Amino acid sequence: MAKEMIAMLLAGGQGSRLYALTQKLAKPAVPFGGKYRIIDFPLSNCVNSGIDTVGILTQYQPLVLNEYIGNGQPWDLDRLYGGVHVLPPYQQASGSDWYKGTANAIYQNISFIERYNPQYVIILSGDQICKQDYSDFLRFHKEKGAEFSVAVMEVPWEEASRFGLMVADENDKITEFQEKPKNPKSNLASMGIYIFNWDILKKYLIEDEADPNSENDFGNNIIPNLLRDGRNMYAYHFSGYWKDVGTISSLWEANMEVLDPEHSGIDLFDDEWKIYSRNSGMPGHKISPEAIVENSMITDGCRISGSVKHSILFAGVRVEPGAEVEDAVVMGGSVIKAGAVVKHCIVAENVVIGENAVVGAMPADGEKAVATIGPGVYVGSNAKIGPNAMVNNNVKDGDVQW
Amino acid sequence: MVNSNTSALGIIFPNSYDSLVPELVSERLMASIPFAGRYRMVDFLLSSMVNSGIDNISIIVRKNYHSLMDHLGSGREWDLTRKNGGLSIFPPYSEKNVKVYSGRVEAVASILDFLETQKEKYVILSDTHTAVNFDFRKMLEEHISSGADVSVAYKREEIPEGFKKIEVGRSDLYYTLSIDNGRVNRIFINAPEPGPQNFSMNIYIMDRKFLMEQVKGAYARGYVYFERDILAPRLEKLHVHAYEFTGYTARISDMKSYFDENMKLLDDENLDGLFSPSPVYTKIRDDNPTRYINGATAKNVMVADGCVIEGDIENCVLFRGVKVGKGAKVKNCVLMQDTVIEDGAEVEYLITDKNVTITAGKTMKGADTHPVYVAKYQVV
Numbered sequence: 067m068a069k070e071m072i073a074m075l076l077a078g079g080q081g082s083r084l085y086a087l088t089q090k091l092a093k094p095a096v097p098f099g100g101k102y103r104i105i106d107f108p109l110s111n112c113v114n115s116g117i118d119t120v121g122i123l124t125q126y127q128p129l130v131l132n133e134y135i136g137n138g139q140p141w142d143l144d145r146l147y148g149g150v151h152v153l154p155p156y157q158q159a160s161g162s163d164w165y166k167g168t169a170n171a172i173y174q175n176i177s178f179i180e181r182y183n184p185q186y187v188i189i190l191s192g193d194q195i196c197k198q199d200y201s202d203f204l205r206f207h208k209e210k211g212a213e214f215s216v217a218v219m220e221v222p223w224e225e226a227s228r229f230g231l232m233v234a235d236e237n238d239k240i241t242e243f244q245e246k247p248k249n250p251k252s253n254l255a256s257m258g259i260y261i262f263n264w265d266i267l268k269k270y271l272i273e274d275e276a277d278p279n280s281e282n283d284f285g286n287n288i289i290p291n292l293l294r295d296g297r298n299m300y301a302y303h304f305s306g307y308w309k310d311v312g313t314i315s316s317l318w319e320a321n322m323e324v325l326d327p328e329h330s331g332i333d334l335f336d337d338e339w340k341i342y343s344r345n346s347g348m349p350g351h352k353i354s355p356e357a358i359v360e361n362s363m364i365t366d367g368c369r370i371s372g373s374v375k376h377s378i379l380f381a382g383v384r385v386e387p388g389a390e391v392e393d394a395v396v397m398g399g400s401v402i403k404a405g406a407v408v409k410h411c412i413v414a415e416n417v418v419i420g421e422n423a424v425v426g427a428m429p430a431d432g433e434k435a436v437a438t439i440g441p442g443v444y445v446g447s448n449a450k451i452g453p454n455a456m457v458n459n460n461v462k463d464g465d466v467q468w
Numbered sequence: 469m470v471n472s473n474t475s476a477l478g479i480i481f482p483n484s485y486d487s488l489v490p491e492l493v494s495e496r497l498m499a500s501i502p503f504a505g506r507y508r509m510v511d512f513l514l515s516s517m518v519n520s521g522i523d524n525i526s527i528i529v530r531k532n533y534h535s536l537m538d539h540l541g542s543g544r545e546w547d548l549t550r551k552n553g554g555l556s557i558f559p560p561y562s563e564k565n566v567k568v569y570s571g572r573v574e575a576v577a578s579i580l581d582f583l584e585t586q587k588e589k590y591v592i593l594s595d596t597h598t599a600v601n602f603d604f605r606k607m608l609e610e611h612i613s614s615g616a617d618v619s620v621a622y623k624r625e626e627i628p629e630g631f632k633k634i635e636v637g638r639s640d641l642y643y644t645l646s647i648d649n650g651r652v653n654r655i656f657i658n659a660p661e662p663g664p665q666n667f668s669m670n671i672y673i674m675d676r677k678f679l680m681e682q683v684k685g686a687y688a689r690g691y692v693y694f695e696r697d698i699l700a701p702r703l704e705k706l707h708v709h710a711y712e713f714t715g716y717t718a719r720i721s722d723m724k725s726y727f728d729e730n731m732k733l734l735d736d737e738n739l740d741g742l743f744s745p746s747p748v749y750t751k752i753r754d755d756n757p758t759r760y761i762n763g764a765t766a767k768n769v770m771v772a773d774g775c776v777i778e779g780d781i782e783n784c785v786l787f788r789g790v791k792v793g794k795g796a797k798v799k800n801c802v803l804m805q806d807t808v809i810e811d812g813a814e815v816e817y818l819i820t821d822k823n824v825t826i827t828a829g830k831t832m833k834g835a836d837t838h839p840v841y842v843a844k845y846q847v848v
Contacts, residue, residue, distance in 0.1 A: 100757035101773070139544070140752075325759075334756040335776070345752045349743050350505035350772035350786070352734070359766050365757035366506070366773055369736070378757075 068183040069148060071204055071261070073117050074175070075108055076168055077192035078125035083313045086440030086458045087414055091130040094192030096317070097397045097415065099324045099334055100378050101365045102343045103134060104311060107197065108190045109141045109150070110341045115200035117188070119148030121178055123171040125164060128154060140344045153178060167282030173271040184264050189284065191258040195320050195332055196308040197339050203261060203302050210238065212300040213266045214292050218254040219308055229255035230285050232301045240299040243289050254301055257308060260284065266297065307332040314456075318412055318436040321378050321395045325361060346381035346398065356387060372402065380415070389419075393428065403447070410453065411437035420447035420463065427453045474521035476590035476608055476673070477553065480513060481575060483530035484595035484670070487640050488630050488721050491841050492821070496535040499527070499596040501720065502804050502822070504733055504742065506772040506788050508539050509720065511750045512599040512742070514546045517592070519746035520604035524553025524588060528575045530560065539751050546749045556582070571692030576683045583680055591679050593672040593694075599718040599729070601742055602671070607711050611673045616709030618678075618699065620645070620652065621671040623713050624664050630721025632660040643668040643695050645710055652708040655700040668695075669713060716741025727819055727839045730785045730802045734768055755788050763794065772805075779809070793828070802839075818842065 081093025088096065094105035105122075112120050120143060124131055131152070138150030153175050155164050165171035172179075172189065179187060186207065188200055198217070207215040218232050233242035233252040244251060270288050274280050280287045292299055309332075311317040323331030334341060348367025353359055358373040367382035372389030380398040385391055389402045393410040400417040402408055408419055411426030417439050419425055425445065426437030435454040439445060446463035455467045482499030492501050499510035510527075517525055525548060529536065536557075542548075543555030558579055560569070569575040572593065576583070583591070590611075592604055602621075611619035622645055631642045645666040646654035655668075672694075682698050691697035699708055716738060718729040733739045742748075755774025760766060764777040771777070774789040779796030786792075787804045793811035800817050803809070807820040810828040817834030818826075821844040826832060830848055834840035842848060 335759070340754050341756070342754050345754075347747055347749060349507075349739065349748070350770045351758070352736070352739070352770045353766045353768065355768040357767070359760050360764070361760060361762045363757045363759050364771075 067147070068185070069119050070184065071117060071186040071188055071200075072119040072121070072148070072179065072182050072184045073108075073112050073188045073190055073200070074172055074179070075105070075120055075122045075190045075192050076171060076258075077105060077122050077131065078165055078171060079193055080126045081193065081312065084317065085314065086438050086456050087314070087317075087412070088127070089440060089458065090127055092124060092126050092128060092192075093312075095131040095134055096311070097380055098195060098311065098317070099321060099332075099341075100363045100380055101346065102334075102341055104195065105131070105134075105192050106141075106341050106343045107195055108192060109143065110339075111196070111198050111200060112190075113141050113143060113342070114339055115198075117200060118143065118145050119182055119184075120150045121175060122150065122152045122192070123165065123175065124152055124154050125171075128152070134344055136344070141342045148182065151178065167280075167287075168284045169271060169274050169280075169288050170282035172267070173275050173282070176268060176271065179264065179268075187262050187264050187267055189258075189260040189262070193312060194257070194308060194310050196257075197306060197332060197336070197341070198259070198304060198308075199339075200261075203259075203304075206302045207261045207300070210300045211298060212261075213263050213298045214289075215261045215300045215302050216240070216289075217257040217259040217304045218301045219257055219304055221253050221255045223250065223253050226250035226253045226255065230258075232256055234301040238301045238303070240293070240301050243285075243293055245285055254303075256285070257304060258284075266292075314412060314436050314438050315434050318395055321412075322376070322393065324378060325363060325376060348381055351379075354387075357385075372404075394426070397441075410435075411439070411451075413439045414441040414443070416442050417445070418443075419445045420449060422447055423449045423451070423461075425451040426455075429453060473523065474605055474608060475588050476522055476592050476604065477586055477588040477676070478513075478517045478522050478525040478592045478594070479576065479579075480510065480525065480527045480594055480596060481530075481572060482510060482527055482533065482536055482596050485597045485640055485721070486530075486532075488597075488634075489723060489726060491723065491843065492720075492726065493532060495532065495844060497529070497532045498720070500533075500535040500539050501726070502787055503599055503718070503720075503726075504730065505770050505785055507599075507748060507750045508536075509596045509599060510536065510539070511546075511748055512601065513594055513596055514548070515746065515748040516600065516602040517604060518546050518548065518749070520602075520608075522592065522604060523548060523550050524556075524586065526556045526558060526579060526582070528558045528569070528579060530569060530575075533557075533559065541751070545751050552587075558582075571697075572694040573683055573686045573691050573697065576679065576694075577687040580680060580683065583676060586676065588676060590673055591676045593670075593679075595670045597720050598669060599720075599742060600669075600713070601715060601744065601746055601748070602713065603746075604673075607671070607713075608673055610711055611709060614650065614707075614709040616651075616707040618672055618674040618706060619709040619711050621669040621711045621713050622647075622666045623669055623717060625667050625717075626662070626664055627660055627667060628719055628721040628725055630725055631658075633722070634658055641693060641696060643670070647710045650710055652699075652710050653703055655695060655703065657696055657700070666710065669717070670695075673711075718742060723819070723839065723841060724837070727802055727817075731783070731800075733785065734770055734783065739770070753788055764792075779811075800836075800839075821846075824848070 077094040081088040143150035231244040327333040351368035354371040371387040372385040375392045386404040388405045397415040403421040405422040440458040444460040450466045452468035548555040644656045758775040767782045771786040772788040789806040795812040797814045808825045817839045
């Protein structure tokens with residue numbers, strides 16, 4: 067039986083701009099929004115859109131991601147025919163190769179896609195926070211009679227030159243593609259989400275692979291080739307919340323925006339479009355009589371005895387008496403010891419911030435720095451971590467790092 | 469066989485002591501009473517069994533079991549979707565008319581054919597009115613080394629008030645044990661003695677074949693109760709070993725104890741007692757994290773995921789998806805899943821069942837000794 071559309075999710079990115087957070091895990095596995103990981107968003111979008119077959123292309127530090135995905139059950143993707151499959155590079159009779167580029171990653175899995183004989187393939191990216199109905203995108207693709215469609219967002223003109231831009235006519239037909247141009251002709255930024263007719267995608271992947279000069283990349287090679295051949299290419303306008311959380315500051319910002327769904331952030335409280343995740347299985351969180359909690363998001367297993375303001379706490383975080391947490395993202399299992407001050411920063415999983423230590427600071431005007439403590443780090447008592455610091459190794463008692 | 473599995477199967481009686489909390493079980497049974505923020509009573513027992521390496525568990529239901537079936541599903545959340553064993557739910561058997569069992573003898577008699585074909589050497593029987601983190605491996609080891617026919621778990625404690633109210637002749641029985649050197653020499657039935665007693669937890673371990681023989685014999689004679697009719701009269705012949713449990717227990721024996729046992733979990737020591745050493749599993753709802761909006765205050769509370777708090781909460785246990793509106797004051801309350809306290813409402817000493825709404829500006833107060841209970845789906 068053929069599937070109408072299957073999804074291929076590019077999750078191989080190293081996320082090197084997230085530094086300390088991605089030393090041991092791939093970017094799509096980075097925790098987000100209190101109880102999620104980034105990859106929960108595209109996976110939940112797939113299920114909520116009726117896509118039941120997803121290939122996840124992994125390459126960099128896949129251990130955490132593999133275990134997290136498991137058999138796909140938390141996303142209802144444990145299916146007899148289809149479901150979620152993690153697809154690392156593998157050895158073939160003709161030799162083995164790492165994924166050389168985004169297009170090559172799909173090329174190496176042509177036989178996976180053929181098992182489902184789909185009419186359409188949607189290419190997704192594993193590093194975006196976004197709620198999107200892919201079935202509406204597919205409806206657009208079919209209505210336009212497109213061979214290729216790309217989801218685009220309108221961005222402010224002054225920022226347009228940072229993006230890959232689609233120039234489209236009044237019928238949304240794409241006439242030109244500009245990759246980070248100096249003089250943008252459009253403000254429609256590609257979200258890196260594409261729908262292809264499978265026969266077209268396959269043809270261009272094979273052609274691209276045969277070209278020794280190609281970088282095997284969708285943006286740099288496949289899309290220009292489609293344009294060259296005058297294929298039916300359309301731009302699908304998306305206007306909801308979308309954030310590429312590729313940097314520490316954008317990750318921090320996107321988390322903070324979750325606290326204000328009425329104005330800026332993604333709305334995680336929408337019963338019509340749930341975001342699924344693998345559950346921590348801990349009992350409810352506890353707030354003790356002496357604690358202060360203001361404008362924050364707190365999940366299962368947390369124990370709060372100190373002060374928590376405008377922050378996001380993941381499962382099992384402990385904030386001891388007298389500790390202060392403000393404008394902070396504190397990931398699962400971390401402990402903020404008594405009297406410690408943790409402000410305007412990201413604290414990764416299973417970190418211990420020692421007694422009376424200071425991490426980060428509320429920024430002065432115009433500053434954007436977000437202090438970051440990598441996973442498993444022990445920050446000693448009375449240590450001081452400056453607002454620009456990126457800490458990956460244990461910090462001794464009383465040490466100062468900037 | 470690798471030594472990760474325990475050669476015992478579990479049999480759970482989810483309706484035991486339903487009659488002690490008639491309000492809470494009007495549309496459910498003891499096993500599916502919501503407890504401790506995001507759990508149901510049966511979760512503690514199932515998780516304890518699974519964590520003790522028991523992966524063949526039967527639940528013999530009596531009535532009002534739809535909510536339990538909905539909660540358990542295929543048993544996946546407890547890792548009980550197994551090819552061999554796993555979770556079996558036995559509904560009442562309908563021949564000419566539906567036959568509802570009244571005691572354990574009849575209940576077990578109804579699954580004798582099933583028991584015959586199982587491979588486990590031992591069986592563990594239990595009720596669900598006690599939330600507990602129980603190591604069945606330890607009890608089984610002690611049972612085996614004692615050489616007893618039957619082992620029964622007990623705890624040294626005073627008889628809970630709710631049980632004392634049970635009259636002689638009622639169908640719900642409770643048992644206290646007289647123990648000599650680890651061996652039970654007398655079983656007292658509904659004996660409301662003051663002070664700490666050897667209070668039976670109604671958890672039993674015995675050989676599967678032994679159970680089947682006993683039940684076959686007793687059933688033929690028209691006996692109903694396992695303890696009263698099989699064990700108590702024959703303690704000289706049968707070696708009944710007493711296994712003392714010293715860990716934390718939360719027992720539901722009436723509405724007051726339901727309230728108190730929830731509240732007790734606000735003490736970290738009690739919470740850790742119930743949730744360690746092994747994790748407790750439950751049905752996943754995929755709620756978002758709980759959100760405290762500007763202006764909310766929270767003191768001494770346990771809150772599950774999916775809540776939105778805009779008002780003031782103090783000394784409360786909030787289950788999943790509770791909403792507390794602006795200016796609302798909620799004190800000393802147990803609010804079950806999806807309760808809504810609208811803007812400006814003030815409530816104190818309240819137990820709300822699922823999906824209750826307290827409308828804007830209403831005031832509702834119970835007392836320390838008599839918390840007010842609001843039934844499922846009520847709008848006040």
